Amino acid sequence: MHNSSTGTNTKTKAGPSQPSDVSLKRKRGMFQKDLQHMMYGFGDDPNPLPETVALVEDIVVEYVTDLVHKAQEIACKRGKLLTEDFLYLIRRDYPKLHRCTELLSMNEELKQARKVFDENEEKLAAID
The missing domain is CATH 1.20.5 (Single alpha-helices involved in coiled-coils or other helix-helix interfaces)
Known part of the structure; x- marks a missing residue:
């Protein structure tokens, strides 16, 4: 739906910057075990607090998402996302x-x- 006077889209949709609730629930906890092992490997406790793991996971997911969005912006000129786009970043x-x-x-x-x-x-x- 478009508002004819302003030309803006009045319909709200979940885009890359606004993930849907379903995708957030699916991602949360997905890397928990791997992150626990990595944190331990970097000197943390063998069983870090769940809140700490959740925070690190949020930071990692945000970083990777941001990196992918930037790579996609670079790739849109060419029409194809390549490994080199990430290496460039x-x-x-x-x-x-x-x-x-x-x-x-x-x-x-x-x-x-x-x-x-x-x-x-x-x-x-x-x-x-």
Whole structure:
């Protein structure tokens, strides 16, 4: 519905900046165990307070959501979201950029190893 005098949309809808209640409930607690382990790995208590884990989770989800929205803004000119859009956003954070490129490289190596393994498995199956 449009208001003809102002040209603004009077219908409220949940967009990227306004997630629906359902999506917030689905996300909350989703990373709880992983975050507890990470927090412990960085020197926290083995069983951190649930409130602390919830706060860290909120911060992480907000950061990732913001990063994805920024990457999407960059990608909209091209029409396709690419890994390079994220790397561009973190280009000045050298430790984070280095870790991301390292993980991407390892991921590529694992893909190649799986491909070779699958090819060898197919050859062995063809022999039998």
